[in-house]
Amino acid sequence: MAFRLTPHERGFYPLFTRAAENIVRAADDLAALVAADPPDRPELAKRVKDAENAGDELTHEILVKLNSTFVTPFDREDIYRLTSSLDDVLDAIEEAADRIVLYRLGALPGGVARQVEVLRRAAAATAEAMPHLASMSQLREYWVHVNALEDEGDAVYRALIAELLSPPDDVPPAGLLTILKTKEVVEVLEEAADAFETVANTVESIVVKES
Template sequence: MPSAVTGTKLHMAFRLTPHERGFYPLFTRAAENIVAAAEELTKLVAAEPSGRPVLAARVKDLEHTGDDLTHEIMVKLNSVFVTPFDREDIYRLASSLDDVLDAIEEAADRIVLYRLDALPAGISVQADVLLRAARATASAMPGLEKLDSLREYWVHVNSLEDEGDEAYRELLRDLLAPTNDASPLDVLTVLKIKEIVETLEEAADAFETVANTVESIAVKEA
């Protein structure tokens, strides 16, 4: 029955086998690890300067855990037969989760490294957006297997990205074009805060890439 065989092959090309679905628990763990890091970041941006180094160290530890998970996914990806199409999606999903955590770790590190004093309120908004995006992502990952509720997740992350983008724009405007009644920051402080604000925006963008990749997988598997 050649046509049945062909059918099976086409099926293989567009659906992950149970074995290949073994990727998804790893993605759930990677996303839960990002939730933990985003929780520490939220505490860090609300903490007194003296309380920040211990929180940044925890974020660093979680980033190492994330690196191990990314590496585990990549090794699995390279040793399992899946179609190239799905393979690129998996690669992109793992890479963008890794990018989120790298940016969170870098922001936490720089806040400590630059010995910053008070942080603008908008940075707490950015951290809160990241925490909510992390939780949405961790909740969505188990749905990859059954392709459940993924559209809702995608819409949610995109709306969080818009919220983050608005906070980012306002932070940049207040840093670079402050109104007359704001007490001006010295330029080195502007540079330090600008770098942190940009790094947090990169994390939000990477969450959007995660969501776009998940949507892409969902459309193909539907």
């Protein structure tokens, strides 16, 4: 019978999986919000905010466990970084939902829905990968996939920015303000895509260390 001299605390893996599944829900709600009529958006933004609060509680739970666990499955600093990068993803998704409502934006350019679609796919890939942390298997496909999604998101983002920032010469100041508000939403969605890549890079560095 195989056994380990330093039995690892395995309770971290389900928490990472729950954190990622929580992000899946937030990304779904954000997609619904982007497609919704403006009067229906505040309710959906509240759901994204609830997901962010649930994420904060998971972060707290992971950090408490980290502080009370003597032998962790991988470096404490890596657990800290993974937790904090998952938190960054959720913060960016929540900020995007919040800005769309706070800025009272109307219909959004089509590229915004495409950005959110990329986020949903990155969220699904992340939630699928987290349970594999226990066995350190099948994670290479995950980070290659997330890096490809980040490239795709980047192309959508760049096309959107180029389109937004080339208004007709006679755009009125109020139209310019709408452009600037929309640009902020587009930027924060791009930050969310980058944050998914940081999660994947953190997982990669954990796997490299263990191999």
